[in-house]
Amino acid sequence: MSETAIRVQNLGKRYRIGASAVKEGGTLRALGRGLASPFTYLRRSLTQAGSSETVWALKDVSFEVPPSQVVGIIGRNGAGKTTLLKVLSRITDPTEGLAEISGRVGCLLAVGTGFHPELTGRENVFLNGAIMGMKKKEIRQRFDEILDFAEVTKFIDTPVKYYSSGMYVRLAFAVAAHLEPEVLIVDEVLAVGDLTFQKKCLGKMDSVARQGRTVLLVSHNMESILGLCQRTLWMDGGRLVADGPTEDVVRAYTQSCLQLASEGSSIAALDREGDGRLRFSGFSLRDGQGQPLEYATCGEPVEFVLSYHTNGEELRHVSAWFWIKNHLKKGILCFYTHVTGQDFERLPPSGQLVCRVPRLPLPPGNYLVDLSARAAGVQVDRVPEAARLDVAPGDFFGTGRATTGLGDVLCEQSWDLEA
Amino acid sequence: MDQPSKITRIIPRRGWGSLGLKDVWEFRELLFFLVWREIKGRYRQMALGPLWIVLKPFITMVVMSVVFGRLAKLPSDGVPYPLFNYCALLPWTMFSVSVSKSATSLVSNMGVISKVYFPRLVVPLSSACAGLLDFCFSFLILLCMMLYFGYLPGWQVVFLPVYVLLALMASLALGLCLATAAVKFRDVGYAVDHLLQVAMYITPVVYPSSLVPEPWRQIYLLNPMAVVIEGFRWSLLGKGLAPGVSLYLSAGLVLITLFLGAHLFRRGERNVVDLL
Incomplete structure (x- = not known):
């Protein structure tokens, strides 16, 4: 094993925005313009697609993750979390900088991608596994495990278009979780599925980490971040704002959210x-x-x-x-x-x-x-x-005793001894 | 699991890179699954199911035989017109289906592409392979027809795989270029089907290439598919164009386009997700 599982240096990703200026004015007017002066129209459509405003979705992001660490990534919407994961999972190229990942990468950016509705659950497990780079032999070895985890054994030979969304999600997560990658990248997929299954997934990620694998987890659910991650990265506006022990970073992040909420005093x-x-x-x-x-x-x-x-x-x-x-x-x-x-x-x-x-x-x-x-x-x-x-702070119990560390809500109480 | 872990470097790519064929090889099973998904998904919940693979070219052949063979009385190098036509229709269908499928493959698979990494080349490759598979099924009908009309292929049949390969490469070359363009301009997917129909008439599908007058014939035969179809007829029916200069020229042309197309595709795939 090398010393770092993930190394990211000055990573940046620039996006073009507003590339669809051609479409302004609706289809009919565009058609009119296209007929009136076809060459000008064509030239403009071709050049406009190339020159437009740009925005940095990621900028100067650097960090290193040692093996078998579970790292949470938090931040407001549009902070660049998903872009970071997309770059790390090689879905899109960075504009600048460098990232190195040792070992196989399993990524779950959305659940059930590549599932074909007409194919049965069994066929989709193999297809999905293959998309994520699993060999047929490996899938066959873990097939029963996957079925057990997903709890869809009965419907495995039914086309997935007849599945409930819960079954769909369970099957998809099961495939990705059993891929046994060295690095597992997970983006907010747990928002779907019922509570029991969410717990099961969290447990699975925990055990993945225990086996010495690295997990990167994006979530808006602070509880799962606090429960799973030793370390957390906080991103804002495409930059890394904080990087440290989960509790500190989460506290700083929620503080800033609270401030934002109170600043916007006009409800x-x-x-x-x-x-x-x-x-x-x-x-x-x-x-x-x-x-x-x-x-x-x-x-x-x-x-x-x-x-x-x-x-x-x-x-x-x-x-x-x-x-x-x-x-x-x-x-x-x-x-x-x-x-x-x-x-x-x-x-x-x-x-x-x-x-x-x-x-x-x-x-x-x-x-x-x-x-x-x-x-x-x-x-x-x-x-x-x-x-x-x-x-x-106040004297809730009328005894001057501390009111912290007693749970989320306080309750009046009195005690007696009945012998 | 304990083999030394491979380090993946993710850096911005510029200019001409490698084709990443090693990666494609790693994902060969995915290629197989995608072809299978294509075939299986296409014919689910259809009464006739995979029978459509053979029915489509067969019906086209019947219509063309009536219109061009019977009514227009186009020459067919002395071969019964249905056989003459079907023999050309097979490679042409494979070519046109592969081209139009792979041209739209990136766009139609964007759901997967934007969520999971795998070598993108696999996607148009699988479209081309699905075309090849269709071809194999329809080929059985051709064998039956040849028996019916009493044609047995001679030694020339050993050249057949060469032509199949050439047609496949030609469709891939064109498909790769078009797929890259289709990501940016959706018009491509739209236009391709129409252009392919036009292209069928500059290819000797319904008539023999001997119908084209001499000074133009050399230019005409720069169309690789014309060479493929004439070659098909030659290797199966003994009529048509024997392998010669035009074959080498076409093969060279196809190889160059394929090489350029693959590189174009590799350059395009870098920001495919951002444009989709």
């Missing part, structure tokens, strides 16, 4: 779902007396104020809720009008929904808030990560 401008008949416009805090607060305090009363306005239409049967998510973006506590039987029969065009909590059961820390509302069962607004919630 109205955030990405959202829903039909837009109602839009949340603010999320703020008050204490028990109605005085505004910058932050909440553990164990103290707090009022969550959700400001909204409608598009003028009167909304009926409105339910609202918000999720509080921890720094791993995992929902830990939900407040919901429905559970208290307090859905709103009619809503005025604008106003504030106020949720009162007598004693906030959250340990100190930074949280994110997802806001949602429905009218008569139809989603009218949903703003993920609409606001940031800071919780200061």
Whole structure:
């Protein structure tokens, strides 16, 4: 074994953007132009394809990975994570720099690529294996293992077009995971499939790493990154921002996400779902007396104020809720009008929904808030990560004891001895 | 598993590189699977299934025999017209199917190409091989027809593989160039089928090349497929053009185009994914 499994030096990848300027104005107008002056049109189409703006999807990325390390890659959308994996798996050439990988590379950038819908599961296993560079003999050796892992033994001679999407994903992951490459590259494929299978996949990646193989894992799921990777790379704008122990990098990354969320204090401008008949416009805090607060305090009363306005239409049967998510973006506590039987029969065009909590059961820390509302069962607004919630330390138990290290949520309790 | 691990260097490639034929050889099983996928996937859920492979050229032959043989009374070097025509239709179908399939192969396989690495050359190669396989099936019909019309091939038949190979290389050469271009300009995939139809008439499929007057004949025979088809007739039916200068010229032309096409393809494949 050589000392490094992956060596990346000053890797850069430049993309051309806006190459389809020819198509502007629609097909008909293009046809008209093409007929009026065919040669000018042709020349322009041919030259425009070559000269257009460029953007660096990767720039000056350097790192080294020793064998049998599991490395996570995190970053916002468009940070260059997938481009990096595409270059490392030789799907596309870099524009500059150098990368060296020792050993066979198995890559899972999307699940089930190369599956042919008309072929049976069995045939597709062989085809997919061959695409990834496996020999027929190797596939045959591991065939039963693959079937066991994918849990599709019964349907193996059925064309995969009749498979459920879950079965499809399971079979595809099973093939890639049993390829036994020296370097395994995985991009966010675990988002599909049910929870049990996700766990199984994570377990498989873990055991792959234990066998002395190297794993590169891109994920937005901080928990799986924290659980699997010793080391994490944080990418932003095509550059490597941080490289270090997973916990440090993940903390820095989530901090920066929280900052971004709070900077965008105008909730109205955030990405959202829903039909837009109602839009949340603010999320703020008050204490028990109605005085505004910058932050909440553990164990103290707090009022969550959700400001909204409608598009003028009167909304009926409105339910609202918000999720509080921890720094791993995992929902830990939900407040919901429905559970208290307090859905709103009619809503005025604008106003504030106020949720009162007598004693906030959250340990100190930074949280994110997802806001949602429905009218008569139809989603009218949903703003993920609409606001940031800071919780200061406080005396939840009234004993002055620490409130950290006791889980995600605190609960009032008393103890007795019954003998 | 414990063999010294191979180091893969990933660097920007510029100018003329190697053809990476070693890589293609490593992935020969994939080539086999792709051909098989093509064949098997194409005829699933069809009542007649693989029978279509033979039916297509056969029906074309019947139509052409009626139109060009009976109605237009085109000469056929003294061979029964159906046999004369089918003998040319086989290599021509192989050529045109391979060309049009491999020209669009990169685009139609973009799902796989943009997600997994493998030598891209495998893709057009598999299209050409699928054409060859079709050819083998249809060839059985030709044998039956030859028996029916009482033609037995002479010693010339040993040259047949040479012509098959030449047709295959010609289709690959053209297919590689077109596949590279088709990634950037989707028009190519569209235009190819029409151009192939036109090309059929500058190739002696429905008429003998002896119909072409002498000063033009030499130029006419620069078309490698004309040489292939005449060669086919010669080696199977004993009529047509014996191997000679035109064969060497065509072979040279095809080899040069193939070489250029392969390099063009290798240059194109570097940023194929970015353009798809």
